[in-house]
Amino acid sequence: MSIHRRTIIRTALASTLAGLGAAPWMHAHANAPLRIVSPFNAGGVNDVLARAIAKPLTELLGQSVIVENRPGAGGSIAAGYVARATPDGNTLLMGLVDTQSIIQFIYKKLPYNPDTDLRPVSLVTSIPIVLMRGPSLGQVRTMSDLVQLAKSRPGALTFGSWGVGSIVHLAMERLLAAQGLEMLHVPFSGQAPAVQAVLAGQVDMMFVPAGAADAAARDGRVRILASATPARLELLPQAPTLRELGIDLSMGLWQALYAPAGTPEATVHKLTAAVHEAMQDKGFFDVVRLQGARPDPSSAESLRKLQTEERQIYGALVKRLDIKLE
Missing domain, CATH: 3.40.190.10 (Periplasmic binding protein-like II)
Known part of the structure; x- marks a missing residue:
């Protein structure tokens, strides 16, 4: 992420939090725990980073934040569950490129619509x-x-x-x-x-x-x-990129938080600001660094644009490969 983009995000964050009053802020139904639903089993990168962001969010919100694993069907079980959850800001999906930009081209029927059933909150990491x-x-x-x-x-x-x-x-x-x-x-x-x-x-x-x-x-x-990165990784400097080896490919994984579609605009705005502040936590950053990843805060609007752009790429790829599941 560029220094200019970080400056914009932090300035916007400071302004937003100032409007919220002193932390911890609490939204409606804050006596209930906030659940971050991971679409995969415990132990994978999605679960690890969901738990990493949950700790600073707990301290910031003054509300228990727990991670709930709901694996299966390529992530669609978890995504469908969050899409049907009460839209009060207390149930979020730790989605990823798979659930938001790929899976709808794989399965003939899904229990959710990535466009209309889930509201973007923020990107969290690029992996x-x-x-x-x-x-x-x-x-x-x-x-x-x-x-x-x-x-x-x-x-x-x-x-x-x-x-x-x-x-x-x-x-x-x-x-x-x-x-x-x-x-x-x-x-x-x-x-x-x-x-x-x-x-x-x-x-x-x-x-x-x-x-x-x-x-x-x-x-x-x-x-x-x-x-499969544009340049060699700081974590693995000995590993050449595919492009260095004459194979013009670059692909990666991103994770992002989503709320049910009916979640009020003000609640999503507050969640975005809280997530961005939580991503400044040293403990979260250390976990991200160990994964070879980077924090990647975004606005809800830029996240929606990203997932739309990615769909154009992966939709064409899935069609070419003729990958289909019932």
């Missing part, structure tokens, strides 16, 4: 992803090694993801198409079980959030082959 191979491919040291092996064994190698149509699934499909490769996709119910399968040698490789890959690679069982 880089990297390609990690497991111990089953111990002979693979570089992307070149992987490409050569995959070409010699078409359809034999496997890659994991946290669900059909997830950002990490689509990233791998784009890589395979770019290199003319064929592999078997093995989807899981969340990031943690998928990564564990790679670590155990049950699945050969996977695109993984950078922080999880860094932690997994420390004992030498796995190897990070490349990042």
Whole structure:
């Protein structure tokens, strides 16, 4: 994020909070806990960062903020649950590019409409992803090694993801198409079980959030082959980008908070301001940094624009790959 954008956000935040009075501010029904619903199992990056933002929000709001995991159906179960929740500001979705810009192209029917059933509150983080191979491919040291092996064994190698149509699934499909490769996709119910399968040698490789890959690679069982980022990551400076390797691909993951569509404008405005202030917390920042991610506060309007732009990209990709689920 540019220094200019940070200045604008902080100036707007200061003005907003001044209008709210001294923290902690409390909105309607604040005696009830505020729930942040995560669409995936505990242990994945969505859950970790939801819990990281919950702590400073609790202190700021003077209200318990808890994380509730509702995994399944690519995140649509959690998103549908929040869409039907009472629109009082006490139930939020920790959505991501999967739930807001991809999944509607995968499933014929969803229990929610990403455009009309959920109101954007703010972006929270932008998270880089990297390609990690497991111990089953111990002979693979570089992307070149992987490409050569995959070409010699078409359809034999496997890659994991946290669900059909997830950002990490689509990233791998784009890589395979770019290199003319064929592999078997093995989807899981969340990031943690998928990564564990790679670590155990049950699945050969996977695109993984950078922080999880860094932690997994420390004992030498796995190897990070490349990042899907425009530039090398500070967390993983040894990992070349795909573009450095001659593969013109760049994809990443973003997380954002959403409220039910009927939530009053004033409540959403207050939540946005509170989330932005919570993101200044050192504990939150430290967790984000360990994930190789960056805080990325936004207005509700710019978040809505982002998810719309991303839909144009991923809608065309899903159509080209002909990925469909009932």
